[in-house]
Amino acid sequence: MGKEEVLILAIESSCDETAAAVVKNGRTVLSNVISSQIDLHKLYGGVVPEIASRKHIEKINQVIEEALQEANISLDDLDAIGVTYGPGLVGALLVGVAEAKAISFAKNIPLVGVHHIEGHIAANYVENPDLEPPFLCLVVSGGHTHLVIVKDYGEFEILGRTRDDAAGEAFDKVARAIGLGYPGGPKIDKLAKEGNPQAMDFPKAKIEDAPYDFSFSGVKSAVLNYLNKCRMQGEEIVTADVAASFQRCVVEVLVEHAMAAARDYHIDKLAIAGGVASNSGLRCAMEKACEENNIKFYHPSPILCTDNAAMIGAAAYYEYKKGTRHGWDLNAVPNLKLGER
Amino acid sequence: MKILALDSSGLVASVALVEDDTLVAEYTMNYKKTHSQTLLPMLDEIKKAVELDLETLDAIAVAAGPGSFTGLRIGSATAKGLGLALNKPLIGVPTLEALAYNLYDTAPGTLVCPIMDARRKQVYTGVYAFENHNLITIKDQAALPMDELIRELNSLERPVIFLGDGVPVFRDMIAERCQVPYSFAPAHLNRQRAGAVAALGAVYYKEGRTQRPEEHQPEYLRVSQAERERAKRLAKNGEA
Numbered sequence: 001m002g003k004e005e006v007l008i009l010a011i012e013s014s015c016d017e018t019a020a021a022v023v024k025n026g027r028t029v030l031s032n033v034i035s036s037q038i039d040l041h042k043l044y045g046g047v048v049p050e051i052a053s054r055k056h057i058e059k060i061n062q063v064i065e066e067a068l069q070e071a072n073i074s075l076d077d078l079d080a081i082g083v084t085y086g087p088g089l090v091g092a093l094l095v096g097v098a099e100a101k102a103i104s105f106a107k108n109i110p111l112v113g114v115h116h117i118e119g120h121i122a123a124n125y126v127e128n129p130d131l132e133p134p135f136l137c138l139v140v141s142g143g144h145t146h147l148v149i150v151k152d153y154g155e156f157e158i159l160g161r162t163r164d165d166a167a168g169e170a171f172d173k174v175a176r177a178i179g180l181g182y183p184g185g186p187k188i189d190k191l192a193k194e195g196n197p198q199a200m201d202f203p204k205a206k207i208e209d210a211p212y213d214f215s216f217s218g219v220k221s222a223v224l225n226y227l228n229k230c231r232m233q234g235e236e237i238v239t240a241d242v243a244a245s246f247q248r249c250v251v252e253v254l255v256e257h258a259m260a261a262a263r264d265y266h267i268d269k270l271a272i273a274g275g276v277a278s279n280s281g282l283r284c285a286m287e288k289a290c291e292e293n294n295i296k297f298y299h300p301s302p303i304l305c306t307d308n309a310a311m312i313g314a315a316a317y318y319e320y321k322k323g324t325r326h327g328w329d330l331n332a333v334p335n336l337k338l339g340e341r
Numbered sequence: 342m343k344i345l346a347l348d349s350s351g352l353v354a355s356v357a358l359v360e361d362d363t364l365v366a367e368y369t370m371n372y373k374k375t376h377s378q379t380l381l382p383m384l385d386e387i388k389k390a391v392e393l394d395l396e397t398l399d400a401i402a403v404a405a406g407p408g409s410f411t412g413l414r415i416g417s418a419t420a421k422g423l424g425l426a427l428n429k430p431l432i433g434v435p436t437l438e439a440l441a442y443n444l445y446d447t448a449p450g451t452l453v454c455p456i457m458d459a460r461r462k463q464v465y466t467g468v469y470a471f472e473n474h475n476l477i478t479i480k481d482q483a484a485l486p487m488d489e490l491i492r493e494l495n496s497l498e499r500p501v502i503f504l505g506d507g508v509p510v511f512r513d514m515i516a517e518r519c520q521v522p523y524s525f526a527p528a529h530l531n532r533q534r535a536g537a538v539a540a541l542g543a544v545y546y547k548e549g550r551t552q553r554p555e556e557h558q559p560e561y562l563r564v565s566q567a568e569r570e571r572a573k574r575l576a577k578n579g580e581a
Contacts, residue, residue, distance in 0.1 A: 043571065050410060050565035054558075057414050061421050061555035075426055091411050094377055095418045101381050102422025106395055328381040 006079045006320065009103075010313030011064065013096030014088025014116045015143070016040075016047045017306070018059040022071035023313030026321075027125050031070035032303070032310040035059045038183065045182050046172065053091035060099050067309070075107050082316025085113040085326075086336030087143070093332035101328055112316045113326040116307075117144055117338050118154065120273040122318070123300040123311035128271075131298050136267045138258050140282070141274030142168035142183070146338065147212050147261055150271075153318035156339040159261050160212025167250055168276045170216040174223050174246050178239045188243045189279050195240030197248035197281075200226065204253050212257050219249050247281045254282060255289045262295055271298040278302035342399050344546065345423070346539035347384070349376040349416040350408025350436045351457055351506050356383045357535035358393060359543060366391050367536045376415045384419075398429055400551060402542025404533060405433030406560035407465040407482060408457065413559035424554030431557045432542040432550065437482040440505055441469035442537040443530045445476075451500045452479060456507030459484050464507045465562060466490055468497070476541070484562045487511050488518065495520045504531040 005024055012019040016037045022030040037055045041047045068074065083100035086093060097113075104111040121137050133153060139146040145162035165173070168185055175184025180191065202222040205215035223246050230237045262270055270290055276282060277299055290297035304311055324341070348355040354376045357367040366387045370379065387393065403420035406413050424431045440455035447453050449472060457465040467482035480493065487507070491514070494501050503515065504526035515523065525531065545551070564572075 044567050048565060048567040051567060053410070053414060054561070054565070057417055057421070058558050060418065061425050064425065065555065091414065094411060095414055098377065098381075098415045098418035099422040099425075102419045103426045105381055105385065106423050106426035328385050329378040331375075331377045 008080045008082050008313045008316050009078050010082040010309040011096045011100045012084045012309040012312045013056045014084045014093050016052045018056045018063050019309035020064040020067035021309035021313050026314045026317030029310045031067045033063050033067045034308055035063050042182050049089045056095040078109050080110045080112050080320045082112045082114050082312050084116045084312050086333035090332050090334040097332050111326045112319050113330050114312045114315045119311040119315045122315035123304040124271040124298050125314045128298050135269035136262050137271045139274045140167045140276035145214050162214040164215050164217040170220045173220050177224050191240050192244040192247045195244030197244040199241035200245045202249045251281045251285045255285050259289050269296045275306050278305040344400050344402050344539045344542050345398050346402040346535040347416045348404035348533040348535045348538050349380050349412045350404040353533045354379050355535035357539045359539035364536050400430045400432050400546050402432040402434050402538050404436045404538050407562040408436050417559050421554045430551035431554050432545050434538045434542050437467040439538045439541050442541045446471050454501050454503050455505040457505050458507045458510045491518045
C-alpha cells in the first residue's frame with residue numbers, strides 16, 4: 001500500500017472528558033472513545049480542575065487502548081499522534097500531553113499538537129465531506145465564543161469573540177439560578193421547549209466598534225435580577241418561560257452576528273461548532289437564517305459537538321499534512337490563542 | 342535487569358537507567374519547575390547518550406507520590422505512555438521511600454526522615470530505618486503538621502537524619518524543637534534522585550510489586566481542595 005492513508009491517534013484531555021480516537025485522512029472516524037466525568041463534577045456545580053486531572057490520569061490508558069481496539073489497529077500502524085495542548089485547564093491538558101509525548105517517543109511516531117478550538121471547528125469535516133475552507137464558523141462552548149473565518153486549513157481570522165462570559169457559561173449560570181444544575185446547556189434547551197420564548201425580553205448587548213463581538217454577562221445578569229425581583233415580590237417564576245426567553249435572546253445574538261459577518265464578508269458557507277452547537281434552538285434558528293440568506297449550513301452531530309478526540313484527529317491531520325511536528329518539550333498552554341503556532 | 346526510572350514529584354526532575362547493579366545513566370536537575378518541558382528531553386538525552394533500546398527495558402519505575410499533584414501526573418502520564426507503547430510493567434515507588442533509599446544502610450538505630458514541603462505548615466513525610474540491608478518503614482508516608490512529626494520523633498528517642506525540600510523550610514523549627522540528635526543529608530543525597538527510584542524499584546520488581554500501566558495512578562495523600570471543602574460543609578450541615 002502506497003502511503004495514501006494517514007492514520008492518526010488523537011488524545012484530548014483539556015477539560016472534563018478523557019478522550020481518544022483514531023481518524024483516517026482527517027475525515028473518517030475509526031473510533032471515538034469518550035470517558036465523561038460529568039457526574040463527578042455535578043456535586044460541585046462545575047468542573048473542579050484537580051478532580052478532572054486525577055480522573056484523566058486514572059482513565060487515559062484504558063481510553064487509548066479502547067480507541068485502538070475499536071479501530072482495529074495497533075500503534076505501529078499510526079502515522080502521527082495528535083494531542084490537544086491548549087487552551088484548557090493546565091493540569092488536565094498536561095496529562096494528555098505527557099501521555100501523547102511518551103507514546104510518540106517510545107514508538108518514534110510524529111507528534112502534532114492541536115488547538116482545542118481548531119479541533120471543534122474541524123469536527124465539521126468529519127460528517128461533511130464537501131466542506132472545505134473558506135467558510136465562516138461560529139464556535140460556541142462553555143469556555144469559548146468565537147466568530148471566525150476559516151481561510152484555509154489551520155488558518156483563521158477572528159472576527160469576534162466574547163468580551164466576558166462564554167455563551168455556554170451563561171447557560172450554566174442561568175441553569176444554576178433556576179435550579180437546573182450542571183451542565184446547564186442541555187437542561188435549559190430541554191426546558192425551553194416547554195416555555196414561551198416571547199414571555200420576557202432580556203437585553204442583547206451591542207459592542208461599539210466591534211460589531212461581531214459578544215457579551216453575555218448582561219443577559220445573564222438580567223435573568224438573575226428578574227428571578228430576584230420575582231422572589232422578593234413573591235411572584236411565581238415560570239422557569240420554562242425564563243429558559244425559553246433567555247435561550248431565544250442568546251440565540252438571536254449569535255445568529256444576527258453570524259449573518260452580518262457572512263453578508264459583510266460575502267461568505268456562503270457557515271458552520272457551527274462547540275458544545276452549544278448542539279443546542280436545538282440555535283440549530284433551528286441558524287438553519288432558518290442560512291436558508292433565508294442562501295448560505296449553506298453545516299453542523300456536527302451532538303457527539304462531535306462536545307469535547308471529543310475525533311475532532312482533534314481531524315485537525316491534527318491537516319496540521320500533519322502541512323508539516324507541523326512538535327518536539328519532546330511540547331508543553332500545555334492553557335491560554336493558547338486561535339491560530340497561534 | 343534493566344529499569345528506567347522517573348521522578349518529577351517535587352522541584353527536582355530526574356531520569357535514570359539502572360542495569361542490574363549499575364547506574365548506567367542519571368540526569369537530575371533542580372532548576373525551575375518546568376517538568377512538562379524538561380522530563381522527556383532528559384530521557385531522550387540519556388537514550389541517545391547510552392544508545393538505549395527502549396524495547397530492552399524490563400520495567401519503568403516512577404516516583405508515585407506524594408508530591409506536587411501536577412508534577413506527579415507528569416511523571417505518571419509519561420510512565421503510563423511509555424508502558425502502554427512498549428508493553429512494559431510499571432513500578433510505582435512511594436516518593437518518600439525512594440528518598441529514604443538515598444541513605445541506604447544508615448547505621449541501625451538511626452532514623453531516616455525525608456520531609457517534603459506540603460504547604461499549610463505540613464510536610465509529606467515518613468520515618469524509615471535500615472535493618473539487614475532492607476528499608477524498614479517505622480512510620481508510613483503521610484501528610485502531617487511539622488510540629489506533630491517532631492513530637493513523634495522526640496518520642497522515638499533515636500538519632501534522625503532529615504532530607505528533602507522541607508529541610509530549608511523547617512530548619513529553624515527543627516533546631517528549636519527537636520530533642521533527639523539530628524543531622525541533615527548533604528547536597529548529593531538530599532533530594533529526589535531517579536537512581537534511588539530505579540534501585541528500590543528493582544527490589545520491588547523482584548518482589549513482584551509491578552502494575553499494568555493502566556492500573557497505575559499517583560498516591561496524592563490528600564484530597565483536592567474542593568473535596569476537602571465539601572466534606573467540611575457536609576459535616577457542618579450534619580451537625581446543625
